Amino acid sequence: MKQFQYVRPANQQSVLAAIAQPGTKIIAGGSNLVDLMKHGVMAPDKLVDINKLPLRNISGISNGLHIGALALNSQVAEDQQVKTKFPLLSQALNAGASAQLRNMATVGGNMMQRTRCPYFYDTAMPCNKRAPGTGCGAKEGFNRMHAIFGFSDKCIAVHPSDMCVALAALDATVLIQGKKGVRKLKFTDFHRLPGVTPELDNNLAKDELITGLEIPNNNFAQHSYYLKVRDRASYAFALISVAAALDIHNGIIKDARLAMGGVAHKPWRLTAAEQLLKGKPATVANFEQAAQVAMQGAKAFKDNAFKLKMAPASITEALTHAAGLA
Amino acid sequence: MKQQELLNIPPFTEGIDRVDGRLKVTGAAKYAAEFEVPGMTYAVFANSTITKGTIKTIDIKAAEKAPGVLAVFTYLNAPKVPGYETGGDPSKPPSGGGPLKLFVDNTVKYNGQPVAMVIADSFERATYAASLVKAEYNKEAHQTDTSKVLDKAATPKGSRFADYKRGTPDDWQSAPVKLETEYVVPIDVHNPMELSAIIAHWTADDKLTVYDKTQGVKSTQNAIAQAFKLPPDNVQVTAKFVGGAFGNALRTWPHEIAAVMAAKQVKRPVKLVLTREMQFYTVGYRPYTWQKINVGATADGKLTSIVHEARAQTSSFEEFTEGTVNMTRFMYACPNVGTIYKITPVDVNTPTWMRGPGEATGAFALESAIDELADKLNMDPIELRIRNHADIDPQNGKPFSTKYLKEAYQMGADKIGWQNRKNKPRSVQENGWLIGYGMGSGVFGAGRGRATVKATMQSDGTLLLQTAVTDIGVGTGTAMTQIASEVFTGIPVSKIKFELGDSSLPPSPTQGGSMITSTVGGAVHDACIALKEKFQQLIGNGGTDKPDYAQVLKDKNLPQLDVTITSSGSSEMRNFSSYSYSVHFVQVKVHPKTGVVRVNKVVSVADSGHIVSPKTARSQVIGGAIGGIGMALMEEGVIDHRFGRYVNADLAGYHVPVHADIPQIEALFVNKPDYKVNPMGAKGMGEIALIGMSAAVANAVYNATGKRIRELPITPDKLLG
Known part of the structure; x- marks a missing residue:
């Protein structure tokens, strides 16, 4: 790996000053970045370690829960408030990576992790995300794990996170500190679709820092389920994942949240399916209908056509579990 | 005595x-890489990014100037390995061929082939310097997709691989009940926990000590002695512990010779540890193998003829062969049997033996086919096997030294609860999952x-x-x-x-x-x-x-x-056929909507003579079952054939089972001695622990779902729709 400098500023102000310089990169848990540096995919001149910042707390706020950007994945997954109020998030976190990685990885880092597309990782292969203009290796290549929604001619990679799928479903907000102050971004607006700039994964500016998340209170805790379909029982990325959350009163769905992972360059919120479910009885037939609506516009490649079947089946399955009908 | x-x-x-x-x-x-020798240096390869062609230019200036670098070797400056001069020419078309010789000329024979080797005073510095080596190539058209060149497969030399014919095997076509099926086993990569590693330390001009990851210190000693024209006693090879190998350290590979060469040149000890990615490109793998099985039987389930054909990949410079079809000749009492084995060269590194070697590949096909036949006959697959039990070796008419296969069937069936299996597939459902039982047997020579x-x-x-x-x-x-x-x-x-x-x-x-x-x-x-x-x-x-x-x-x-x-062994052994047998029983659950397969329970029974060391024997059987589950459900080395490069050359992309995939595994032993083989009455069990396991899983998946998957691995996508 290329030699680099390393700093560990004591406060937020110093971090912001450091990351404003070109060639810098924030490191928190490092569970993805260090891999990428070893592979020569990323080669920063300077790492800015933010672990001294007081961003590890999980605390109740008036309308929900605040989670610091440096809270560990394992810490969030096992947090009593998270488990009580947002079990969907806890389930999604525990479906991701391995216990060792969850003990190291942070919430902010999980959001910032890069695709696991093999063409992105192998510097001997073309990849527009890693080296813009070299082409997309996956489009005509091995694309079993790739997108069926929202891809572009330049890139068909998917975002690998489980946590982010749950956060997209839970209407979370991202808190971002810049030089000029704090801004708030809807979680679903944080990640980008590839378009013509697949090198950009998200809308965080180079000189900005994620400080935390806010999740608003909701009525989904009783009826939520995270389903992850994968090639082995643990430590595998999703073929398809579904975050399903329902608010059910007397068998009628008052409100619904649905998001999918493993299908797009960002966590894929399924608002049309949510709308369809609202006011309907919680039945498997209605879930299947919602799944059909959710799949509108999906398009597959050579190796991932199975996702056109697996995704709606998984949506139905996740909703069935969430509703307690399984 | x-x-x-x-x-x-x-x-x-x-x-x-x-x-x-x-x-x-x-x-x-x-383990090999953990030894410390004063003055140690570290070797790292720079590897080809093309699959076939020649090196046009190779620029090592920046690498040579990088901090801590002692030497950078390429074909232009590497000292000659004395034994390479007299060996076969790898550029000639194979007639058996020989191992790849590194840094002898500018040809590239497969993607990932080392084109330069950096020696530095730390691993990190060597890694960095290797990234600075820049090669330009004259590319030639390549072929890495074995499935596209199966028609070019040819029979390798040697009597073991010649077409075999007993009776009139083609009679299957006119049999009352017949079966014609094809099976594919993909590239499987060993991926033991310990990476291949060597420390080469010349202690005098004509003497060296080697710490090596090898399954045979004597064979490594001889290979190095031959390559460097030394008396074998001048080469001391140590391998006190090996962190799993499964066959990938059975032979001496080009990287080991290169490390010894480099150590001689820089006059310091050299440590070379392959990266996980390099394991895929350097130390062999189970070859992609296409198989076809044709079976003829009577309506009451007597086998009348079997034809088993296999076509497998090898490299362009070396023939690799294994006994893929051989068990079909003697596993069942069948009067008419034919086997055909062919290999076809593609532009890849050479395959090698992987646990259960060819027999594990062959057993997937044979034991799946027997299950398919049982299904066709609406007969219990154990009953079908018992009806065709070979009481003597049908290949040569010799008696078996011992054989307790029927006992093994019974022990395993009792333990797994085989009576709960329904002959009709997709009959059992529990908590939204389809439940199925399957079994498969394995055999391997005991000498x-x-x-x-x-x-x-x-x-x-x-x-x-x-x-x-x-x-x-x-x-x-x-x-x-x-x-x-x-x-x-x-x-x-x-x-x-x-x-x-x-x-x-x-x-x-x-x-x-x-x-x-x-x-x-x-x-x-x-x-x-x-x-x-x-x-x-x-x-x-x-x-x-x-x-x-x-x-x-x-x-x-x-x-x-x-x-x-x-x-x-005693000469008396020649009068008998001696084998170890295994029978694997599996219960699986399959999710009907998502296609996810989970193994609920495994019972593996070994008929391998007296069990010498019960604790480690149990571990052997459990390890083999886990390897078999990996082979059945998830292992596959995937190459993007446009580039000739693996797209999953790491443990995130190449799946082996994790703890969560592994259920209760019971290891049972017939534990009856075979004193003809040795005085302990013991026979081997390393291979049989895996052979037949992938078929048992596939057969269980069929029993659960009614879907017959003939191409491994059985991933969820294959079970949808």
């Missing part, structure tokens, strides 16, 4: 603890080779046994200690020491092919008997059978007493 004594070893009922267990769990066990063991009674009454075998993790040291303790009853296990993994010890074969317990165990047994007799002669008539050996040595004023014995 009295014949009676050879036959009196009783069943081993109590297993001793793993003799090196404490060293392993405390981290005190040293005994030649080994030499030195047994020494030391002055303190410690029995020291020495031979140059390796232990690739299976528990060889434990099994040998157990055998010695059965001969020398009265000596506690703690006073028996088994020394291995050093080429200067008496010769022993490479650990592979399920031969070591029989071969080295037989020699340990014979050496212990001989040492006991030597003591008896010393004591004279009237002495006890269990003397105080330390006291005897003291009384006779001897520092120690030793014997060195070379022994091998």
Whole structure:
């Protein structure tokens, strides 16, 4: 790996000053970045370690829960408030990576992790995300794990996170500190679709820092389920994942949240399916209908056509579990 | 030696603890890369990014100038390996071919082939400098997709691989019940926990010490001695512990020769540890194999003919062959049998043996086909197998030395609850999951080779046994200690020491092919008997059978007493066919909507003679079952054939089972001796623990879902729709 400098500023102000310089990169848990540096995919001149910042707390706020950007994945997954109020998030976190990685990885880092597309990782292969203009290796290549929604001619990679799928479903907000102050971004607006700039994964500016998340209170805790379909029982990325959350009163769905992972360059919120479910009885037939609506516009490649079947089946399955009908 | 004594070893009922267990769990066990030699340097390869062609230019200036770099070798400046001059020319079309020779010319034969080697004073600096090597190539059209060139496959030389025909195998076409199916086993990559590693240290101009990850210290010693034209004794090879190998350290690979070459040139010890990615490109894999099986049978389930054909990949420069179709010749009593085995070269590195080697590939096809036939006949697959049980070896008419396959069927069926299986697939559902049962059997030759063991009674009454075998993790040291303790009853296990993994010890074969317990165990047994007799002669008539050996040595004023014995199997073995058998039983659940398969329970039964070391034997069987689950459900090395490069050359992309994939596994043993093979009555079990397992899983998946998956691995996508 290329030699680099390393700093560990004591406060937020110093971090912001450091990351404003070109060639810098924030490191928190490092569970993805260090891999990428070893592979020569990323080669920063300077790492800015933010672990001294007081961003590890999980605390109740008036309308929900605040989670610091440096809270560990394992810490969030096992947090009593998270488990009580947002079990969907806890389930999604525990479906991701391995216990060792969850003990190291942070919430902010999980959001910032890069695709696991093999063409992105192998510097001997073309990849527009890693080296813009070299082409997309996956489009005509091995694309079993790739997108069926929202891809572009330049890139068909998917975002690998489980946590982010749950956060997209839970209407979370991202808190971002810049030089000029704090801004708030809807979680679903944080990640980008590839378009013509697949090198950009998200809308965080180079000189900005994620400080935390806010999740608003909701009525989904009783009826939520995270389903992850994968090639082995643990430590595998999703073929398809579904975050399903329902608010059910007397068998009628008052409100619904649905998001999918493993299908797009960002966590894929399924608002049309949510709308369809609202006011309907919680039945498997209605879930299947919602799944059909959710799949509108999906398009597959050579190796991932199975996702056109697996995704709606998984949506139905996740909703069935969430509703307690399984 | 009295014949009676050879036959009196009783069943081993109590297993001793793993003799090196404490060293392993405390981290005190040293693996090849963990040795420290003063002045160590570190080697890292720069690898080809094209699949076929020639190197046009290679720029090593920046790498040479990078901090800590001692040398950068390419074909332009690498010193000649003396033994390479006389070997076959790898640029010529293969007629057997030979291993790749690194840095001898500008040709590139496969993607990932090393084109330069950097030696630096730290691993990190060598890695960085290797990234600065810039090569330009003249590319040529390549082919890495074996499935596209199956029609170019040809029969390799050698009688073992010639077409086999017994009776009129093509009769299957006119049989009352017939089956015609094709199966594919993809590239499987060994991926043991320990990466391939070597430390090469020249201690004089014509002498070197090597710490190597190898399954055979003697074979590595000979390979290096030949390459560098040295007397074998001048090459000392050490492999005290091996962190799993499964076949990928059976031979000496080009990277090992390159490390020795570099160490000579830089005049310092060189350590080379392959990266996980390089394992995929350097040390072999189970080859992609297409198979076709045609079966004819009577309506009451008697096999009348079988034709089994396999076509597998090899590299463009070397023939790799294995016994993929051979078990079909003798597994069942069938009068008309034909087997065909062909290989086809593609632009990849050479495949190699991977646990259960060809037989594991062949058994997937044969044991799936038998299950398909049973389904067609609406017959219990065990009943079908029993109806076609081979009482004598149908290939040569010889009796089996022992065979308890029927007992093994029964033991496993009872344990898994086979009576709960429904013959009609997709009949059982529990909590939204489809439940299915499947079984498959395995077989592997049981022989005994030649080994030499030195047994020494030391002055303190410690029995020291020495031979140059390796232990690739299976528990060889434990099994040998157990055998010695059965001969020398009265000596506690703690006073028996088994020394291995050093080429200067008496010769022993490479650990592979399920031969070591029989071969080295037989020699340990014979050496212990001989040492006991030597003591008896010393004591004279009237002495006890269990003397105080330390006291005897003291009384006779001897520092120690030793014997060195070379022994091998008896000629009587030629009159028999000897095999180990396994039967694997599996219960799976399959999710009908998502296609996810989970294995609920495994029962593996081994008919492998007396069980010498019950604890490590159980671990062997469990490990084989896990390997079989990996082969069945997830393992596949995927190459993007446009580029000729793997797209999953790491443990995130190449899946092996994790703990969560593994259910309760029960290891059962028939545990009846086969004294014709060796005096312990023991037969090998390393291979059979895996052979047949992938078919058992596939058959269970069929029983659960009604879907027959004939191309491994059985991933969820294949079970949808």
